[in-house]
Amino acid sequence: MAKTRSPSARDAAARPDAELMRGMFETMWLIRRFEERAAEEYMRGRIGGFLHLAIGEEAAVVGAISALRPTDPITSTYREHGQALARGSDPKAVMAELFGRATGLCGGLGGSMHLMDKERHFYGGYGIVGGSIPLAVGLAFAIAYRDEDSVAMAMFGDGAVNQGVLAEVMNMAELWRLPVVFFVLNNQYGMGTAVERASAETDLFKRADAFDMPARQVDGMDVMAVHAAVSEAARLAREERQPSMIEAIAYRYRGHSMSDPDTTREGSEKERWQARDPLVTFERVLLGEGVVTREEADAVRTAAERAVEEAVAFAEESPEVPEEELARHLYADPWSDDPRGGATVPGGGGGS
């Protein structure tokens, strides 16, 4: 805990009820099964580009998002399938986007790295490390400008902590008291480079000290702990216009992306983390508290598998993106419709 203002005192008050806990468990399994299946489909060549999986990070993602209101805007990185699913995006539309189909969340224009579901206030996945964090602060700026009571959350990884733009916007967020939560999902590696080889101070949440901003570290493998920490951070932002930083310590089981052979990490390291698998440990909690029975837990897994199966079938059957879509979303009003606009650009670009 870096500071006395640290968001921890009221953790107990934020404990979710049984229904929310069951929902969190369901979402974690949906993400796990979705990601496993996405990996298979990538190997089959049905998903292109880069594919970054969140297996191992489910507690951090679900714990954080479940602590916000559904109308609180969030931004994420290119490892964001879980964020979309946690926000309630239709797994079919998410898988169809990965397949590059017209029925995808972004009509096939974004792909795995650029999911967005504006209706659910999920403001997107972005491909430049650190580049999306200012957008979340901008969303918080708009909330403050309109005097609304929402909270924006920037979700990013340990790699982004060393991008200068994070320091720039953390400074402005504190200076202007914007309602934003900086959520660092520290999965131990920026691609192949371990945190201790990239950050002089490995307690990443201490970056907040430089801006007189409260911050704390939580166990990112413990969904309840993450939920509690982000609940308090959201309360601070909502009620006191106090931004804060939460660092969730987690681990990604797979390589950086599907094209990463993942040869630099020790097998024993993975085993050590997998022994604390967030889905297994959370199930133990739920069983112990009588929130679910063993049969119900099995049913959750079966339901997740079925949802993913349906998502793949939907994506497969979905039409390709019509070529007329190539430039349709470039501008609000494509000026090629303008009689005095430019000549046709080969490939149908902007018609500039």
Add this chain to the structure above:
Amino acid sequence: MSTAKAPAARKAPSGPKPVSYREALTQAMREEMERDPDVFVMGEDVGQYEGAFKVTRGLLREFGERRVVDTPISEAGFVGIGIGAAMAGLRPVIEMMTVNFSILALDQIVNNAAKVRYMFGGQVACPMVIRMPGGAGHQLAAQHSHSLEAWYSHVPGLKVAVPSTPFDAKGLLKSAIRDDDPVIFLESEGLYAKKGPVGGPEELVPLGRAAVRRRGGDCTVIALSRMVWVALSAAEALAGEGIEAEVIDPRTLRPLDLEALAASVRRTGRAVIVEEGWPESGVAANLAARLYEACFDWLDAPIARVTAADVPMPYAKNLEQAALPSPSQVAGEVRRLLGRGGG
């Protein structure tokens, strides 16, 4: 330049008193802020200091700190915050103190502002303006003298305005603020004091319409921003020799009014293109390519370009002048295309 006549195409429809290019921009922001509560101004020293070039003079007093936001020196950060605010539906007008500092925000502009509408399948808009004073001529040397029109107009998803007169500065900025796409608004530091007529609150200049600044049948001179005045000065000199140059100002590079430029070149059969940026892969190079594609069969001579020298801007006054396009260079190119004089 200072002896050049006011652009022929624009008569003052309302303003009896000429105002400066600087004040025209201030008027545009003030009127749009009065009209739409979602419009706000943000940037380094735009509030209390009233802007490095005093373009935001009076706005803090009138609209308060909520809508006129002084930022730290964090270009990438506050441009990104502007983009996020725009995605939420506000209409930020971001002032980069100068175009030179926008290079620090290039990732935000190119990867986010230009892309969010497209890559998310049209779910969000990014209705923002980023104003950037630029250009050379005040001995500010290598790092403070950029003209980055070519960089920004290269990027699909951005719109790019390059006003040359007070009327256009006001009318284009008002259009840019009301536009639902990100507009890079490139102002010329050398024009801030230039005076001329301006339009009223609803006299907007649409993005994507070129303006003919001087009529002539012998050669088309296409010039942007401050170079319009260099071209008009050259045209004035040429008129004394019986050569009538037609000076056209594209006013925006995205959208580009190629048809207006091509129509003039088809009529005159010759074109000289003048810009303050570098020659390689520049705006003039691109416009030349577009005009070759559009009117090759009408050309009586190769298209000529007059640009800045292909060097970082030197400090020494005489070298700086040598590095920038001059009226005599423009006139020389026109004469050369017409086979007159020794060039």
